[in-house]
Amino acid sequence: MDSAELKAWLRLGLTEGVGDVSARALLQHFGLPDAVFSASEAALRECVSPRQALALLREPPELEDLLAKTESWLSGAPQQRCVVTLGDSAYPEALLNTEDPPLLLYVLGRIDILAAGFAECSRTGVAIVGSRNPTPQGTQNARQFSAALGEAGMTVVSGLALGIDGAAHEGALSGYAHSGWSTVAVVGTGLDRVYPRAHLDLAHRIAERGVLISEYPLGTAPHSANFPKRNRIISGLCKATLVVEAALKSGSLITARMAVEQGKDVFAIPGSIHSPQARGCHALIKQGAKLVESAQDILDELPATSSPSSDGSVGAGSSVAAPSVELSSLELGLLNALGFEPTSLDMLQQRSGMDTATLQALLMGLELSGWVARLPGGKFQQLGRA
Structure with a gap:
């Protein structure tokens, strides 16, 4: 151009x-x-x-x-950059078929496979979205589902936000095992900015193995109205959308609604009935979203491109994987007492019958080995096991 x-x-x-x-x-x-x-x-x-x-x-x-800013940005290095217009042959067909395709797409990253990347994304891409303030289990689920999908040859699309989005991109980068884009970040600012700043390094790594996309001109600040609007691109680029954790009023449910309107599949991970971050997922499931407990549930619905591993599984088929640490009988007993919901120290003591010193020592060991997360308010939550 x-x-x-x-x-x-x-x-x-x-x-x-x-x-x-x-x-x-x-x-x-x-x-x-x-x-x-x-x-x-x-x-x-x-x-x-x-x-x-x-x-x-x-x-x-x-x-x-x-114009001067855009031309200067396009000639920048080291990442590849381009502007794709609505009249461009490289414009993603999946977005053309949506109700509100953007006029322009600014793209940063692996544009050497632009047309092929968009085509593959529309065929096997999964949008993974959720809370900006997830539980430790939600963060782990997002990362492990994304890694498993990446290992199976699928492209993970999300919004680079804090919380579930960031975990989804990280998981996709770690599970990258195909020739296309590992992950796509659709942002709500100009591509000359990174928001949040905490994801600056993550954005650079995405540009190396995937792409960052924005419909907003260079210099656009992170206005709150931009983020719900960009969600139509996140869902529109993909074959399906997975909601990991979401409150009843959240941008993730907007993305899910847009996916339904676009004729896409919607998946949701259930959680504790006591967790506000699970209520959005439960509402989606009541409305017809497909309940998933593992990445394999999604792969069964959306066959991916990579071959299964030698043991017959595809990537991390379980939604969560156990840390490779052998546990004592006391630790196993404490995990059974803890369950999978946030629990206070007093409640754990009642359930386990352990004295305070023993309980705190065991909890610290389980926390260090990745079995338990410490939450605000003095509560603890067990992370998932295979």
Whole structure:
């Protein structure tokens, strides 16, 4: 794409009062953006309102700065970068078939396999989303499900947010075992920014083995309205969506609803009936989402590309894997008393009958070996076992 064509696409996106719906109507009528801006006011009024027509005749004052910034970004290194427009042959077909495809996609990372990556993502991609404040079990589930799906040749798509999103990307990177993208991060800022900053290193690693995608111009700050909107891209790129943990009112349920509207499968992991972070998943299951207990449940529904391992399993078929530490009978007894719900020290003492010193020593050992997580409020939670 040359500078003039890029400028026309950027101008269309910047024009005040002209949203994606009106922009697509203009493109359908006139063809490419340069034809839109060559049209008369009378011709423009056949597609848009008089106010929008007048706005289209005026060049946005910030256009030249954005063009210079975008061209500078495109020539940057070391990661590969590109801008994919709605009229580009590389534009993902899966998004074209959604109700609200973005006009532009800024892409950072492995664009050498752009068309193939988008095609594979639409065939075997799984969006993994959930709470920004997950339980330790939720974080572990997200990481291990993602690793198992990555080992099976699937692409994991998420939103680079704190919590479940970050764990999903990490798991996908660790389980990467195919020639395509390990993971795709769809962000709610310009790609010249990383939000949250805590995920700066993660974003760099995603760019090495996958891609980061944004519909927002360079320089766009993390406005709260951007994140629910970008969720349609997360679900739209994929074959299915998995919700790991979610409260009843959360962005993850927005993603799940969008997936349903797009005709995609929705999976949900159940949790404790006492956990607020499980209620969204339980609500989805009541509404028809498929309950999953392991990554294999998803692979059975969405056959992936890699061959099973020598023992007949595909990746980490269980939703959780036991740490490779041999436990004593006292530790096993304490884990049975703990169960899988957050439990206070007093309650554990009542259930186990152990004295405080013994109980605290055992809990510390189990925590260090990865069997137990310490939660706020002085509670403990057992992490999953195979």
